[in-house]
Amino acid sequence: MNLNHLRHLLALAEHQSFRKAAAALCLTQPALSRSLQALEESLNVKLIDRDAKRNTLTVYGEQVVASARRIIFEANELQRGVMLLKEGALGSISIGFGPTPAAILMAPFLIQMATHNPKVQVHISRGSVSLLTQALRNETVDIIAIDLRALTAFDDLRIEPLTPLAGGFIGRAGHPLRLQQQIDLTMLRQYPVMSTPLSDEISRNLATELGAEAHPNRMMTINSEDINGMLDVVEATDAIFFGMFATAKARIAAGKLQVIEVQPNVARLGRYALVSMAGRSEPPPLKLFRGFAHDHFQD
Template sequence: MDLHHLRYLVALAEHQSFRKAADALHLTQPALSRSLQALEEDLGVRLVDRIGKRSTLTAYGSQVVQSARRILSETAELRRGVTLMRQGDLGTIRIGFGPTAAAILMTPFLSQMAARHPKVQVNVARGSVELLTQALRSEAVDIIAVDLRALAVAADLRIDPLAPLRGGFLCRSGHPLLDQPDITLSMLRQFPVMSTPLSREIGRDLVLQLGPEADPEQLMTINSEDIHGLLDIVEATEAVFFGIFRCARSRIEEGRITEMHVQPHAERVGRYALVTLSGRSELPAAALFREFAHALFRE
Protein backbone atom coordinates (compact mmCIF):
# COMPACT_ATOMS: atom_id res chain seq x y z
CA MET A 1 0.00 0.00 0.00
CA ASP A 2 1.36 3.40 -1.03
CA LEU A 3 1.41 6.00 1.74
CA HIS A 4 1.00 8.73 -0.87
CA HIS A 5 -2.37 7.28 -1.84
CA LEU A 6 -3.50 7.38 1.80
CA ARG A 7 -2.35 10.99 2.06
CA TYR A 8 -4.34 11.87 -1.08
CA LEU A 9 -7.48 10.26 0.33
CA VAL A 10 -7.15 12.23 3.56
CA ALA A 11 -6.74 15.44 1.58
CA LEU A 12 -9.88 14.67 -0.40
CA ALA A 13 -11.80 14.02 2.80
CA GLU A 14 -10.66 17.37 4.20
CA HIS A 15 -11.38 19.43 1.06
CA GLN A 16 -14.41 17.43 -0.23
CA SER A 17 -13.45 18.42 -3.74
CA PHE A 18 -11.07 16.86 -6.25
CA ARG A 19 -10.04 20.29 -7.52
CA LYS A 20 -9.29 21.74 -4.07
CA ALA A 21 -7.53 18.58 -2.92
CA ALA A 22 -5.44 18.44 -6.11
CA ASP A 23 -4.45 22.09 -5.68
CA ALA A 24 -3.43 21.52 -2.07
CA LEU A 25 -1.36 18.48 -3.07
CA HIS A 26 0.14 20.22 -6.11
CA LEU A 27 -1.27 17.52 -8.37
CA THR A 28 -3.44 17.56 -11.44
CA GLN A 29 -6.99 16.31 -10.93
CA PRO A 30 -6.45 13.33 -13.29
CA ALA A 31 -3.34 12.29 -11.33
CA LEU A 32 -5.25 12.49 -8.06
CA SER A 33 -8.11 10.51 -9.52
CA ARG A 34 -5.77 7.79 -10.81
CA SER A 35 -4.07 7.52 -7.43
CA LEU A 36 -7.38 7.07 -5.60
CA GLN A 37 -8.56 4.53 -8.14
CA ALA A 38 -5.34 2.60 -7.54
CA LEU A 39 -6.05 2.64 -3.79
CA GLU A 40 -9.60 1.39 -4.39
CA GLU A 41 -8.27 -1.43 -6.56
CA ASP A 42 -5.71 -2.29 -3.92
CA LEU A 43 -8.35 -2.51 -1.18
CA GLY A 44 -11.03 -3.99 -3.39
CA VAL A 45 -13.74 -1.54 -2.31
CA ARG A 46 -15.16 1.79 -3.47
CA LEU A 47 -13.92 4.65 -1.32
CA VAL A 48 -15.39 7.74 -3.01
CA ASP A 49 -18.78 8.49 -4.55
CA ARG A 50 -18.45 11.14 -7.25
CA ILE A 51 -21.69 13.07 -7.56
CA GLY A 52 -21.35 15.97 -9.96
CA LYS A 53 -18.69 18.32 -8.65
CA ARG A 54 -18.99 16.91 -5.14
CA SER A 55 -17.09 13.92 -3.82
CA THR A 56 -18.42 11.98 -0.85
CA LEU A 57 -16.67 9.23 1.06
CA THR A 58 -18.39 5.88 1.19
CA ALA A 59 -18.63 4.00 4.50
CA TYR A 60 -15.47 2.17 3.49
CA GLY A 61 -13.84 5.48 2.62
CA SER A 62 -14.62 6.98 6.02
CA GLN A 63 -13.14 3.98 7.79
CA VAL A 64 -10.02 4.03 5.65
CA VAL A 65 -9.54 7.77 6.27
CA GLN A 66 -9.58 7.19 10.05
CA SER A 67 -6.94 4.49 9.74
CA ALA A 68 -4.96 6.53 7.20
CA ARG A 69 -4.73 9.52 9.55
CA ARG A 70 -3.37 7.29 12.28
CA ILE A 71 -0.88 5.59 9.94
CA LEU A 72 0.35 8.90 8.54
CA SER A 73 0.71 10.36 12.03
CA GLU A 74 2.69 7.36 13.25
CA THR A 75 4.86 7.45 10.13
CA ALA A 76 5.64 11.11 10.70
CA GLU A 77 6.51 10.39 14.33
CA LEU A 78 8.73 7.51 13.26
CA ARG A 79 10.65 9.74 10.87
CA ARG A 80 10.94 12.44 13.51
CA GLY A 81 12.23 9.93 16.04
CA VAL A 82 14.88 8.59 13.66
CA THR A 83 16.02 12.11 12.83
CA LEU A 84 16.35 12.99 16.50
CA MET A 85 18.16 9.73 17.24
CA ARG A 86 20.69 10.57 14.54
CA GLN A 87 21.21 13.92 16.20
CA GLY A 88 21.68 12.23 19.56
CA ASP A 89 18.65 13.96 21.06
CA LEU A 90 16.35 10.97 21.42
CA GLY A 91 16.51 7.23 21.48
CA THR A 92 16.23 4.15 23.58
CA ILE A 93 18.70 1.33 24.07
CA ARG A 94 18.04 -1.83 26.03
CA ILE A 95 21.25 -3.55 27.13
CA GLY A 96 21.67 -6.93 28.76
CA PHE A 97 24.78 -7.50 30.90
CA GLY A 98 26.34 -10.68 32.16
CA PRO A 99 28.02 -10.36 35.60
CA THR A 100 31.59 -9.57 34.48
CA ALA A 101 30.50 -7.32 31.62
CA ALA A 102 28.26 -5.43 34.04
CA ALA A 103 31.13 -4.94 36.51
CA ILE A 104 33.37 -3.53 33.78
CA LEU A 105 31.01 -1.69 31.45
CA MET A 106 27.76 -0.74 33.11
CA THR A 107 28.68 2.17 35.40
CA PRO A 108 31.17 3.80 32.99
CA PHE A 109 28.71 3.59 30.09
CA LEU A 110 25.77 4.92 32.10
CA SER A 111 27.97 7.75 33.36
CA GLN A 112 28.95 8.67 29.82
CA MET A 113 25.36 8.59 28.61
CA ALA A 114 24.19 10.76 31.49
CA ALA A 115 26.92 13.31 30.77
CA ARG A 116 26.96 13.35 26.96
CA HIS A 117 23.60 12.01 25.82
CA PRO A 118 21.11 12.87 28.57
CA LYS A 119 18.07 12.46 26.30
CA VAL A 120 18.84 8.87 25.35
CA GLN A 121 16.84 6.40 27.42
CA VAL A 122 18.95 3.47 28.61
CA ASN A 123 17.29 0.35 30.04
CA VAL A 124 19.48 -2.27 31.70
CA ALA A 125 18.83 -5.99 32.20
CA ARG A 126 21.14 -8.40 34.03
CA GLY A 127 21.26 -12.16 34.18
CA SER A 128 22.79 -15.36 32.89
CA VAL A 129 23.87 -15.84 29.29
CA GLU A 130 20.91 -18.13 28.68
CA LEU A 131 18.36 -15.66 30.03
CA LEU A 132 19.89 -12.72 28.21
CA THR A 133 19.98 -14.64 24.93
CA GLN A 134 16.29 -15.43 25.36
CA ALA A 135 15.60 -11.75 26.02
CA LEU A 136 17.52 -10.84 22.87
CA ARG A 137 15.54 -13.28 20.74
CA SER A 138 12.25 -12.02 22.16
CA GLU A 139 13.46 -8.45 21.45
CA ALA A 140 13.22 -7.44 25.10
CA VAL A 141 16.81 -6.17 24.75
CA ASP A 142 18.71 -4.76 21.76
CA ILE A 143 22.24 -5.92 22.58
CA ILE A 144 23.89 -8.07 25.24
CA ALA A 145 27.43 -8.20 26.64
CA VAL A 146 28.21 -11.70 27.91
CA ASP A 147 30.80 -14.41 28.51
CA LEU A 148 31.72 -15.71 25.05
CA ARG A 149 32.56 -19.20 26.30
CA ALA A 150 29.11 -19.65 27.80
CA LEU A 151 27.38 -18.57 24.59
CA ALA A 152 25.89 -21.13 22.20
CA VAL A 153 26.71 -20.12 18.62
CA ALA A 154 23.60 -19.85 16.44
CA ALA A 155 22.79 -18.57 12.96
CA ASP A 156 20.41 -15.93 14.28
CA LEU A 157 23.06 -14.28 16.47
CA ARG A 158 25.68 -11.76 15.45
CA ILE A 159 28.64 -12.28 17.79
CA ASP A 160 31.22 -9.51 18.11
CA PRO A 161 34.15 -10.64 20.32
CA LEU A 162 35.75 -8.10 22.65
CA ALA A 163 39.43 -7.98 23.54
CA PRO A 164 40.40 -10.77 25.99
CA LEU A 165 41.04 -9.90 29.64
CA ARG A 166 43.38 -11.46 32.20
CA GLY A 167 41.93 -13.28 35.14
CA GLY A 168 42.78 -15.50 38.10
CA PHE A 169 42.71 -15.46 41.89
CA LEU A 170 42.58 -12.23 43.93
CA CYS A 171 42.88 -11.65 47.67
CA ARG A 172 43.29 -8.73 50.02
CA SER A 173 46.75 -7.28 50.49
CA GLY A 174 48.18 -8.81 53.66
CA HIS A 175 46.38 -12.13 53.19
CA PRO A 176 48.25 -14.85 55.16
CA LEU A 177 48.74 -17.02 52.06
CA LEU A 178 50.84 -14.31 50.43
CA ASP A 179 53.63 -15.13 52.93
CA GLN A 180 53.92 -18.63 51.49
CA PRO A 181 56.58 -19.24 48.81
CA ASP A 182 54.19 -21.50 46.89
CA ILE A 183 50.43 -21.42 47.25
CA THR A 184 48.86 -24.80 46.54
CA LEU A 185 45.23 -25.67 45.95
CA SER A 186 44.99 -27.40 49.32
CA MET A 187 46.15 -24.18 51.01
CA LEU A 188 43.66 -22.15 49.01
CA ARG A 189 40.79 -24.43 50.01
CA GLN A 190 41.29 -23.50 53.66
CA PHE A 191 39.65 -20.17 52.85
CA PRO A 192 36.32 -19.22 51.22
CA VAL A 193 36.65 -19.04 47.43
CA MET A 194 34.15 -16.90 45.55
CA SER A 195 33.20 -16.36 41.94
CA THR A 196 30.36 -15.64 39.58
CA PRO A 197 28.68 -18.69 37.98
CA LEU A 198 31.35 -20.11 35.66
CA SER A 199 30.95 -21.66 32.23
CA ARG A 200 31.64 -25.36 31.79
CA GLU A 201 34.72 -24.53 29.72
CA ILE A 202 36.26 -22.50 32.53
CA GLY A 203 35.48 -25.29 34.96
CA ARG A 204 37.21 -27.82 32.72
CA ASP A 205 40.27 -25.57 32.42
CA LEU A 206 40.54 -25.27 36.21
CA VAL A 207 40.36 -29.04 36.63
CA LEU A 208 43.00 -29.60 33.94
CA GLN A 209 45.34 -27.02 35.47
CA LEU A 210 44.85 -27.64 39.20
CA GLY A 211 43.30 -31.08 39.50
CA PRO A 212 39.85 -32.54 40.28
CA GLU A 213 39.49 -30.56 43.50
CA ALA A 214 39.43 -27.37 41.42
CA ASP A 215 36.03 -28.29 40.02
CA PRO A 216 34.03 -25.08 40.65
CA GLU A 217 31.22 -27.07 42.28
CA GLN A 218 33.69 -28.15 44.94
CA LEU A 219 36.09 -25.22 45.01
CA MET A 220 33.69 -22.28 45.07
CA THR A 221 31.97 -21.76 48.40
CA ILE A 222 30.20 -18.53 47.40
CA ASN A 223 28.63 -17.86 43.99
CA SER A 224 27.11 -14.50 43.14
CA GLU A 225 26.56 -12.29 40.11
CA ASP A 226 27.34 -9.23 42.25
CA ILE A 227 31.06 -8.92 41.56
CA HIS A 228 31.53 -5.63 43.38
CA GLY A 229 29.88 -7.16 46.44
CA LEU A 230 32.24 -10.14 46.26
CA LEU A 231 35.24 -7.84 46.02
CA ASP A 232 34.02 -5.92 49.08
CA ILE A 233 34.05 -9.23 50.96
CA VAL A 234 37.58 -9.97 49.71
CA GLU A 235 38.80 -6.65 51.09
CA ALA A 236 37.13 -7.21 54.45
CA THR A 237 37.95 -10.90 55.00
CA GLU A 238 40.38 -13.64 53.99
CA ALA A 239 38.10 -14.87 51.22
CA VAL A 240 39.59 -15.29 47.73
CA PHE A 241 37.94 -14.16 44.48
CA PHE A 242 38.30 -15.96 41.17
CA GLY A 243 37.50 -13.78 38.19
CA ILE A 244 38.68 -11.06 35.82
CA PHE A 245 41.27 -8.64 37.19
CA ARG A 246 39.75 -5.72 35.30
CA CYS A 247 36.73 -5.85 37.60
CA ALA A 248 39.04 -4.91 40.49
CA ARG A 249 41.37 -2.54 38.65
CA SER A 250 41.00 0.45 40.97
CA ARG A 251 41.35 -1.76 44.07
CA ILE A 252 44.50 -3.37 42.61
CA GLU A 253 46.00 0.00 41.63
CA GLU A 254 45.35 1.33 45.14
CA GLY A 255 47.01 -1.72 46.70
CA ARG A 256 43.92 -3.00 48.48
CA ILE A 257 43.68 -6.22 46.49
CA THR A 258 46.42 -8.26 44.84
CA GLU A 259 46.84 -11.23 42.53
CA MET A 260 47.43 -14.64 44.10
CA HIS A 261 49.45 -17.24 42.14
CA VAL A 262 48.11 -20.72 42.87
CA GLN A 263 50.55 -23.41 41.76
CA PRO A 264 50.92 -24.61 39.11
CA HIS A 265 50.34 -21.06 37.95
CA ALA A 266 48.80 -20.49 34.52
CA GLU A 267 47.78 -17.35 32.69
CA ARG A 268 44.00 -17.25 32.58
CA VAL A 269 42.04 -15.21 30.07
CA GLY A 270 38.38 -14.24 30.00
CA ARG A 271 36.64 -13.84 26.65
CA TYR A 272 33.53 -11.74 26.19
CA ALA A 273 31.37 -10.59 23.32
CA LEU A 274 28.62 -8.24 22.25
CA VAL A 275 25.68 -10.10 20.75
CA THR A 276 22.77 -8.85 18.63
CA LEU A 277 20.26 -10.48 16.31
CA SER A 278 21.61 -11.13 12.83
CA GLY A 279 20.29 -9.08 9.94
CA ARG A 280 18.86 -6.28 12.10
CA SER A 281 19.63 -2.61 11.64
CA GLU A 282 21.48 -1.24 14.63
CA LEU A 283 20.13 1.68 16.63
CA PRO A 284 22.47 4.67 16.89
CA ALA A 285 22.65 4.28 20.67
CA ALA A 286 23.54 0.57 20.29
CA ALA A 287 26.34 1.50 17.90
CA LEU A 288 27.56 3.98 20.50
CA PHE A 289 27.57 1.24 23.16
CA ARG A 290 29.46 -1.11 20.84
CA GLU A 291 32.16 1.50 20.22
CA PHE A 292 32.39 2.28 23.94
CA ALA A 293 32.70 -1.39 24.92
CA HIS A 294 35.49 -2.09 22.45
CA ALA A 295 37.42 0.99 23.56
CA LEU A 296 37.10 0.10 27.26
CA PHE A 297 38.14 -3.52 26.77
CA ARG A 298 41.23 -2.42 24.83
CA GLU A 299 42.49 -0.15 27.60
Protein backbone atom coordinates (compact mmCIF):
# COMPACT_ATOMS: atom_id res chain seq x y z
CA MET A 1 0.00 0.00 0.00
CA ASN A 2 1.20 3.51 -0.80
CA LEU A 3 -0.26 7.01 -0.91
CA ASN A 4 -1.09 6.72 -4.60
CA HIS A 5 -3.26 3.67 -3.89
CA LEU A 6 -5.17 5.73 -1.33
CA ARG A 7 -5.52 8.67 -3.71
CA HIS A 8 -6.87 6.34 -6.39
CA LEU A 9 -9.46 4.93 -3.97
CA LEU A 10 -10.56 8.46 -3.01
CA ALA A 11 -11.01 9.35 -6.69
CA LEU A 12 -13.15 6.29 -7.26
CA ALA A 13 -15.22 7.07 -4.16
CA GLU A 14 -15.82 10.56 -5.50
CA HIS A 15 -16.70 9.65 -9.09
CA GLN A 16 -18.14 6.12 -8.52
CA SER A 17 -16.87 5.27 -11.98
CA PHE A 18 -13.57 3.75 -13.06
CA ARG A 19 -13.74 5.73 -16.32
CA LYS A 20 -14.34 9.09 -14.67
CA ALA A 21 -11.87 8.45 -11.84
CA ALA A 22 -9.16 7.34 -14.30
CA ALA A 23 -9.73 10.47 -16.40
CA ALA A 24 -9.48 12.71 -13.32
CA LEU A 25 -6.23 10.99 -12.32
CA CYS A 26 -4.83 10.99 -15.89
CA LEU A 27 -4.55 7.21 -15.74
CA THR A 28 -5.81 4.43 -17.95
CA GLN A 29 -8.67 2.37 -16.55
CA PRO A 30 -6.54 -0.80 -16.40
CA ALA A 31 -3.83 1.05 -14.43
CA LEU A 32 -6.42 2.33 -11.97
CA SER A 33 -7.92 -1.12 -11.62
CA ARG A 34 -4.53 -2.69 -10.93
CA SER A 35 -3.76 -0.02 -8.31
CA LEU A 36 -7.02 -0.67 -6.45
CA GLN A 37 -6.56 -4.42 -6.65
CA ALA A 38 -3.10 -4.03 -5.13
CA LEU A 39 -4.64 -2.01 -2.28
CA GLU A 40 -7.25 -4.69 -1.66
CA GLU A 41 -4.57 -7.38 -1.67
CA SER A 42 -2.39 -5.47 0.79
CA LEU A 43 -5.33 -5.06 3.19
CA ASN A 44 -6.72 -8.53 2.42
CA VAL A 45 -10.29 -7.21 2.16
CA LYS A 46 -12.69 -6.29 -0.62
CA LEU A 47 -13.05 -2.53 -0.87
CA ILE A 48 -15.27 -2.13 -3.97
CA ASP A 49 -18.40 -3.84 -5.18
CA ARG A 50 -17.98 -3.86 -8.93
CA ASP A 51 -20.85 -4.22 -11.38
CA ALA A 52 -21.52 -3.09 -14.89
CA LYS A 53 -23.44 0.05 -13.95
CA ARG A 54 -21.94 1.30 -10.70
CA ASN A 55 -18.96 0.82 -8.40
CA THR A 56 -19.76 1.21 -4.72
CA LEU A 57 -17.68 0.93 -1.57
CA THR A 58 -17.99 -1.98 0.77
CA VAL A 59 -18.07 -1.42 4.53
CA TYR A 60 -14.32 -1.93 4.45
CA GLY A 61 -14.00 0.49 1.60
CA GLU A 62 -15.90 3.20 3.47
CA GLN A 63 -13.64 2.73 6.49
CA VAL A 64 -10.49 2.92 4.38
CA VAL A 65 -11.76 6.01 2.53
CA ALA A 66 -12.41 7.81 5.83
CA SER A 67 -8.87 7.01 7.01
CA ALA A 68 -7.39 7.77 3.59
CA ARG A 69 -8.78 11.30 3.63
CA ARG A 70 -7.00 12.00 6.92
CA ILE A 71 -3.79 10.34 5.75
CA ILE A 72 -3.69 12.22 2.44
CA PHE A 73 -4.44 15.49 4.21
CA GLU A 74 -1.59 14.94 6.68
CA ALA A 75 0.75 13.89 3.86
CA ASN A 76 -0.09 17.04 1.90
CA GLU A 77 0.45 19.16 5.01
CA LEU A 78 3.79 17.45 5.59
CA GLN A 79 4.95 18.23 2.06
CA ARG A 80 3.66 21.79 2.30
CA GLY A 81 5.37 22.33 5.65
CA VAL A 82 8.71 21.09 4.32
CA MET A 83 8.36 23.26 1.22
CA LEU A 84 7.51 26.35 3.28
CA LEU A 85 10.38 25.63 5.64
CA LYS A 86 12.76 25.41 2.70
CA GLU A 87 11.41 28.70 1.38
CA GLY A 88 11.73 30.32 4.78
CA ALA A 89 7.98 30.75 5.33
CA LEU A 90 7.97 28.58 8.48
CA GLY A 91 10.41 27.82 11.27
CA SER A 92 12.28 30.07 13.65
CA ILE A 93 15.46 32.13 13.68
CA SER A 94 17.36 33.86 16.45
CA ILE A 95 19.35 36.99 15.59
CA GLY A 96 21.77 39.00 17.70
CA PHE A 97 22.33 42.69 16.93
CA GLY A 98 25.05 45.11 17.85
CA PRO A 99 23.93 48.76 18.21
CA THR A 100 24.51 50.06 14.68
CA PRO A 101 23.14 47.00 12.82
CA ALA A 102 20.14 47.06 15.15
CA ALA A 103 19.44 50.71 14.35
CA ILE A 104 19.59 50.05 10.61
CA LEU A 105 18.19 46.55 10.21
CA MET A 106 16.11 45.39 13.15
CA ALA A 107 12.83 47.29 12.79
CA PRO A 108 12.72 47.09 8.95
CA PHE A 109 13.42 43.35 9.07
CA LEU A 110 10.72 42.71 11.67
CA ILE A 111 8.27 44.71 9.54
CA GLN A 112 9.25 42.62 6.52
CA MET A 113 8.75 39.35 8.41
CA ALA A 114 5.47 40.40 10.01
CA THR A 115 4.15 41.42 6.60
CA HIS A 116 5.42 38.65 4.34
CA ASN A 117 6.46 35.75 6.62
CA PRO A 118 4.16 35.99 9.63
CA LYS A 119 4.53 32.32 10.61
CA VAL A 120 8.30 32.46 11.08
CA GLN A 121 9.25 32.90 14.72
CA VAL A 122 11.91 35.59 15.10
CA HIS A 123 13.88 35.95 18.33
CA ILE A 124 16.01 39.08 18.85
CA SER A 125 18.98 39.52 21.17
CA ARG A 126 20.92 42.73 21.83
CA GLY A 127 24.29 43.22 23.47
CA SER A 128 28.01 43.75 23.15
CA VAL A 129 30.08 41.90 20.57
CA SER A 130 31.63 39.66 23.24
CA LEU A 131 28.23 38.68 24.67
CA LEU A 132 26.70 38.09 21.25
CA THR A 133 29.69 36.01 20.14
CA GLN A 134 29.36 33.87 23.24
CA ALA A 135 25.64 33.45 22.58
CA LEU A 136 26.52 32.34 19.05
CA ARG A 137 28.93 29.72 20.33
CA ASN A 138 26.42 28.61 22.96
CA GLU A 139 23.86 28.12 20.18
CA THR A 140 21.34 30.55 21.68
CA VAL A 141 21.49 32.68 18.52
CA ASP A 142 21.85 31.58 14.90
CA ILE A 143 23.59 34.67 13.54
CA ILE A 144 24.82 38.04 14.77
CA ALA A 145 25.22 41.40 13.03
CA ILE A 146 28.07 43.30 14.68
CA ASP A 147 30.93 45.76 14.41
CA LEU A 148 33.64 43.70 12.74
CA ARG A 149 36.48 45.62 14.36
CA ALA A 150 35.30 44.61 17.83
CA LEU A 151 35.57 40.91 16.96
CA THR A 152 38.66 39.18 18.32
CA ALA A 153 38.90 35.37 18.09
CA PHE A 154 37.11 34.14 14.98
CA ASP A 155 38.76 30.93 13.72
CA ASP A 156 35.53 29.00 14.29
CA LEU A 157 33.29 31.65 12.76
CA ARG A 158 31.88 32.32 9.31
CA ILE A 159 32.18 36.05 8.60
CA GLU A 160 30.26 37.86 5.86
CA PRO A 161 31.32 41.51 5.60
CA LEU A 162 28.55 44.00 5.03
CA THR A 163 28.86 47.21 3.03
CA PRO A 164 31.15 49.69 4.86
CA LEU A 165 29.32 52.74 6.18
CA ALA A 166 30.41 56.35 6.39
CA GLY A 167 30.31 57.96 9.81
CA GLY A 168 31.11 61.06 11.80
CA PHE A 169 29.40 63.68 13.96
CA ILE A 170 25.69 64.51 13.76
CA GLY A 171 23.75 67.37 15.35
CA ARG A 172 20.27 68.80 15.16
CA ALA A 173 19.24 71.07 12.32
CA GLY A 174 20.15 74.63 13.25
CA HIS A 175 22.77 73.56 15.79
CA PRO A 176 24.91 76.53 16.99
CA LEU A 177 28.03 74.86 15.59
CA ARG A 178 26.64 75.20 12.08
CA LEU A 179 27.20 78.95 12.33
CA GLN A 180 30.97 78.36 12.50
CA GLN A 181 33.00 78.33 9.31
CA GLN A 182 35.33 75.71 10.73
CA ILE A 183 34.62 73.46 13.69
CA ASP A 184 37.45 72.03 15.76
CA LEU A 185 37.55 69.69 18.72
CA THR A 186 37.53 72.52 21.26
CA MET A 187 34.26 73.87 19.85
CA LEU A 188 32.77 70.39 19.67
CA ARG A 189 33.49 69.66 23.33
CA GLN A 190 31.43 72.61 24.45
CA TYR A 191 28.44 70.31 23.92
CA PRO A 192 27.57 66.82 25.17
CA VAL A 193 28.96 64.16 22.84
CA MET A 194 27.42 60.70 22.78
CA SER A 195 28.13 57.40 21.06
CA THR A 196 27.80 53.66 21.33
CA PRO A 197 30.66 51.70 22.93
CA LEU A 198 33.55 52.05 20.47
CA SER A 199 36.21 49.51 19.58
CA ASP A 200 39.83 50.09 20.57
CA GLU A 201 40.68 50.70 16.91
CA ILE A 202 38.11 53.47 16.51
CA SER A 203 39.16 55.02 19.81
CA ARG A 204 42.79 55.12 18.69
CA ASN A 205 41.84 56.57 15.31
CA LEU A 206 39.85 59.39 16.91
CA ALA A 207 42.75 60.28 19.19
CA THR A 208 45.17 60.17 16.24
CA GLU A 209 42.97 62.25 13.91
CA LEU A 210 41.64 64.87 16.34
CA GLY A 211 44.02 64.77 19.28
CA ALA A 212 44.19 63.05 22.64
CA GLU A 213 41.09 64.87 23.91
CA ALA A 214 39.06 63.10 21.25
CA HIS A 215 39.59 59.71 22.84
CA PRO A 216 36.12 58.43 23.83
CA ASN A 217 37.17 58.15 27.49
CA ARG A 218 37.56 61.94 27.48
CA MET A 219 35.22 63.19 24.78
CA MET A 220 32.09 61.12 25.24
CA THR A 221 29.73 62.28 27.95
CA ILE A 222 26.91 59.87 27.10
CA ASN A 223 27.48 56.23 26.16
CA SER A 224 24.62 53.97 25.16
CA GLU A 225 23.73 51.04 22.90
CA ASP A 226 20.34 52.63 22.12
CA ILE A 227 21.14 54.62 19.00
CA ASN A 228 17.58 55.70 18.27
CA GLY A 229 17.26 56.94 21.83
CA MET A 230 20.43 58.98 21.48
CA LEU A 231 19.25 60.42 18.17
CA ASP A 232 16.03 61.49 19.90
CA VAL A 233 18.19 63.38 22.40
CA VAL A 234 20.28 64.94 19.62
CA GLU A 235 17.14 66.07 17.82
CA ALA A 236 15.80 67.74 20.96
CA THR A 237 19.03 69.29 22.35
CA ASP A 238 22.46 70.57 21.33
CA ALA A 239 24.06 67.18 22.08
CA ILE A 240 26.25 65.69 19.33
CA PHE A 241 26.11 62.05 18.18
CA PHE A 242 29.16 60.20 16.87
CA GLY A 243 28.33 57.20 14.73
CA MET A 244 27.27 55.97 11.32
CA PHE A 245 25.29 58.39 9.18
CA ALA A 246 23.04 55.53 8.00
CA THR A 247 21.54 55.22 11.48
CA ALA A 248 20.14 58.75 11.10
CA LYS A 249 19.42 58.53 7.37
CA ALA A 250 15.69 59.20 7.59
CA ARG A 251 16.13 62.06 10.07
CA ILE A 252 18.83 63.68 7.93
CA ALA A 253 16.65 63.34 4.81
CA ALA A 254 13.77 64.95 6.72
CA GLY A 255 15.96 67.88 7.70
CA LYS A 256 15.79 67.11 11.43
CA LEU A 257 19.49 66.24 11.79
CA GLN A 258 22.60 67.19 9.86
CA VAL A 259 26.23 66.20 9.57
CA ILE A 260 28.71 68.33 11.50
CA GLU A 261 32.19 68.36 9.97
CA VAL A 262 34.95 68.62 12.55
CA GLN A 263 38.40 69.62 11.33
CA PRO A 264 40.50 67.90 10.27
CA ASN A 265 37.64 66.26 8.39
CA VAL A 266 38.68 62.73 7.45
CA ALA A 267 36.69 59.88 5.96
CA ARG A 268 35.53 57.52 8.68
CA LEU A 269 34.22 54.11 7.68
CA GLY A 270 32.47 51.62 9.92
CA ARG A 271 32.99 47.95 9.09
CA TYR A 272 30.30 45.45 10.04
CA ALA A 273 29.57 41.81 9.34
CA LEU A 274 27.13 38.96 9.68
CA VAL A 275 28.76 36.29 11.82
CA SER A 276 27.68 32.67 12.28
CA MET A 277 29.30 29.41 13.33
CA ALA A 278 31.34 27.81 10.57
CA GLY A 279 30.03 24.39 9.61
CA ARG A 280 26.80 24.62 11.63
CA SER A 281 23.60 23.68 9.85
CA GLU A 282 21.21 26.62 9.77
CA PRO A 283 17.43 27.04 9.84
CA PRO A 284 16.16 27.71 6.29
CA PRO A 285 14.55 31.08 7.18
CA LEU A 286 18.02 32.42 7.94
CA LYS A 287 18.58 33.01 4.24
CA LEU A 288 15.79 35.60 4.39
CA PHE A 289 17.74 37.61 6.95
CA ARG A 290 21.04 37.27 5.09
CA GLY A 291 19.49 38.57 1.89
CA PHE A 292 17.67 41.37 3.69
CA ALA A 293 20.81 42.47 5.55
CA HIS A 294 22.95 42.63 2.42
CA ASP A 295 20.25 44.56 0.55
CA HIS A 296 19.47 47.11 3.28
CA PHE A 297 22.73 47.68 5.13
CA GLN A 298 24.01 50.68 3.21
CA ASP A 299 24.36 54.46 3.37
